[in-house]
Amino acid sequence: MTKPTLADLTAFSAVATHRSFRRAADALGVSRSSLSHAMLALERDLGVRLLNRTTRSVSPTEAGEALLARLAPVLRDLDDALDAVADARGNPSGTLRINANESAARLLLKTVVPLFLKRFPSMALDLVAEGRLVDIVERGFDAGVRLGESVPRDMVAVRISDDLRFVVVAAPSYLSGRTPLITPDDLRNHDCIRQRLPSGKRYRWEFRKHGEEMAIDVPGVLTLDHNGLMVEAASDGLGLAYVPESTARDWLDDGRLVTVLEDWCPFIPGLCLYYPGHRHVPAGLRAFIDVLREVNH
Missing domain, CATH: 3.40.190.290 (D-Maltodextrin-Binding Protein; domain 2)
Known part of the structure; x- marks a missing residue:
């Protein structure tokens, strides 16, 4: 049996978690076809089928579920370790993915983004402007930006604009x-x-x-x-x-x-950046929030 690489395992985790080659490919920044080929090669190397595929969906097999259950905490620990190193050198790196509606994206581009990218040159920002409210965890985003009344209750919210109407x-x-x-x-x-x-x-x-x-x-x-x-x-x-x-x-x-x-026409809560409260906050997101608070101070 050929030992899989970290990249292979990370890719499998993304597909199994998102239950979609398209969404996993978007999260990883690769093409859907290359991701599909990588999963076929992983299954061939391990000698076991990990994913059930249909024309409309993908889901882990029993073996895939077992691998994902063991793999998820390992990958989280690895992310935490890399973030700790980034914190130690004071220079977070990697890609920060944020989902926002169009008006929020415009606001961030005018205020927070220029200072964030200047201050943290090792960071890349993937800002997706999307009208509909999405599950940021399922779609592989680090954070979302929406009106306060639309933020899911299990998220940590940081206000980024005044009340509006x-x-x-x-x-x-x-x-x-x-x-x-x-x-x-x-x-x-x-x-x-x-x-x-x-x-x-x-x-x-x-x-x-x-x-x-x-x-x-x-x-x-x-x-x-x-x-x-x-x-x-x-x-x-x-x-x-x-x-x-x-x-x-x-x-x-x-x-x-x-x-x-x-x-x-009363005022309603303004825009908030939000992120999962039960997960480790990546160093890049913490840095972005720090800049956000500085700009809005």
Whole structure:
């Protein structure tokens, strides 16, 4: 039997954990075909099948589960040891993978990322902008960035922005001659620019005032999936849009848009960076958090 390399075992652990060649390949930074060939070679060298494969899924065999159970703590201990060495020399290295929505990614690129990469030249940053909320552990990310209310409860969260709010905006030309909006129910008599969420569902506009909460499935013939496009459509008079206030700020400041139903649009917790609390925090992530706190101080 040929003794497998550390790279082979790490690759097997990634495939068995993610239960997907594509996600494992993304996490490892290799091609899916090369990863598949490596797993076939590993099984051939060990003389046992480790993975059950179908056209749509992959899962460990009984032998694969047994190997993974013994291998996982060994790989974690190895990561901890390497992180300890990095801490000792004060120069973390490796790749830090962060999953964020587009607005969060833009914020990080303007604030934290330049200082982080300058201060830690041995670190590489893989920042993935993705609309839908993903399982960062399953997808092989070190951390995620989302609005505070979307952070899973079992995660450690670090605030990276002030509270924010969504507002209903419209062009003055659209509102001219129309009945004023007093409550969210009045939206049912207006043209609204609806939002398609990354999950494929349409967003129900959510409002709150004095403890009363409402979620309105607004009417409208136009549906978009990008806040910036919704702001532009609203400024062109195509209807009402419900967007982050920061996204519409320039249009509001110069009068191209105005807000309605402001007293129904409370502030909500801002963006947070989050990571698993039950796992060892890599040196690179700790360094990133330190820079994050410094920038936001």
